[in-house]
Amino acid sequence: MANSRFEYVKQYERMDRLLPETYIVIRIDGKGFHKFTKKHEFEKPNDLRCLSLMNAAAKVVMSEFTDIVLAYGDSDEYSFIWSKSTELYERRESKLVSHVCSLFTSAFVFNWTRYFDIPLLSLPSFDGRAVLYPSIFVLRDYLNWRQADCHINNLYNTTFWALIQKGGLTNTKAEEYLKGTVSSQKHEILFSQFHINYNNELEIYKKGSIWVRELEENESAPSKHQKYSTKQKRKMGLRLLHVSIIDNEFWNTRPYLSI
Numbered sequence: 001m002a003n004s005r006f007e008y009v010k011q012y013e014r015m016d017r018l019l020p021e022t023y024i025v026i027r028i029d030g031k032g033f034h035k036f037t038k039k040h041e042f043e044k045p046n047d048l049r050c051l052s053l054m055n056a057a058a059k060v061v062m063s064e065f066t067d068i069v070l071a072y073g074d075s076d077e078y079s080f081i082w083s084k085s086t087e088l089y090e091r092r093e094s095k096l097v098s099h100v101c102s103l104f105t106s107a108f109v110f111n112w113t114r115y116f117d118i119p120l121l122s123l124p125s126f127d128g129r130a131v132l133y134p135s136i137f138v139l140r141d142y143l144n145w146r147q148a149d150c151h152i153n154n155l156y157n158t159t160f161w162a163l164i165q166k167g168g169l170t171n172t173k174a175e176e177y178l179k180g181t182v183s184s185q186k187h188e189i190l191f192s193q194f195h196i197n198y199n200n201e202l203e204i205y206k207k208g209s210i211w212v213r214e215l216e217e218n219e220s221a222p223s224k225h226q227k228y229s230t231k232q233k234r235k236m237g238l239r240l241l242h243v244s245i246i247d248n249e250f251w252n253t254r255p256y257l258s259i
């Protein structure tokens with residue numbers, strides 16, 4: 001009811017416009033997935049069904065919000081990188097974070113049966129936060145941090161579960177065994193005890209997943225200082241990659257990601 005005596009309550013709402021001309025990163029993370037993965041008897045260390053479901057849910061989010069230029073996911077988390085100049089919902093933090101979280105969650109639930117034979121036994125939910133990065137340099141360091149984290153966790157988990165599944169150790173013994181070991185020692189344990197060459201593990205496990213927008217091959221990409229129009233973005237295909245985003249090559253071949 002407009003102009004009623006109740007309307008003053010609106011003034012209690014908080015302004016939460018995010019600083020303009022900064023990269024908005026929205027990261028979501030599954031709540032209590034340690035327990036969730038046990039309940040649904042996930043394959044350890046990596047259940048490909050869930051990684052594929054996470055990727056499918058992230059694709060839904062990217063298709064809905066064309067101002068997201070890139071997304072990076074691993075384990076039960078996904079980071080969505082927005083164009084610096086987005087004005088969606090006047091950059092209101094609560095609108096952006098809550099839409100990403102709820103759309104991701106409903107897409108995760110909606111697509112569950114495409115990947116799993118067993119029914120959902122509990123209701124998954126995801127938390128979300130927005131972080132602002134002022135330059136491409138810090139944004140890249142953010143992504144480097146997530147991808148390095150994926151690699152470190154995967155090397156640890158691969159060795160940990162090999163010791164249990166192939167070496168017959170208990171969880172506690174495997175943990176003790178790995179305490180204080182560096183990367184090269186984990187590679188060595190995998191190779192000498194279990195004939196596993198870590199380098200041959202699937203790229204999706206080692207590098208995580210990256211969604212980017214790409215034009216069809218016959219269309220030319222904008223140069224460094226041009227932006228894609230909304231119409232162009234809608235026409236672009238979404239491509240899933242499992243490559244290094246730490247290397248310069250990823251960015252040099254996609255200059256339009258940096259604007």
Ligand code: ATP
Pocket residue numbers: 029030031032033034035037042043044045046047048050051075076
């Ligand atoms: P929180 O609510 O604080 O996030 P959490 O239990 O979700 O708690 P995380 O730090 O997010 O803790 O870790 C996610 C857990 O889910 C890890 O134990 C990880 O191994 C597991 N996990 C996530 N995805 C997969 C997958 N595809 N296959 C196997 N395990 C997975």
Ligand code: ATP
Pocket residue numbers: none
């Ligand atoms: P926004 O994304 O800005 O919220 P919106 O279209 O959801 O846009 P709202 O102001 O939230 O706009 O209004 C919700 C709309 O949904 C109204 O048109 C309302 O009449 C309709 N609606 C919601 N619930 C019902 C319902 N149970 N039965 C009939 N119509 C409903």
Ligand code: MG
Pocket residue numbers: 029
């Ligand atoms: Mg956590």
Ligand code: MG
Pocket residue numbers: 029030031032033034076
């Ligand atoms: Mg979690």
Ligand code: MG
Pocket residue numbers: 029030075076077
């Ligand atoms: Mg997590």
Ligand code: MG
Pocket residue numbers: none
């Ligand atoms: Mg509404």
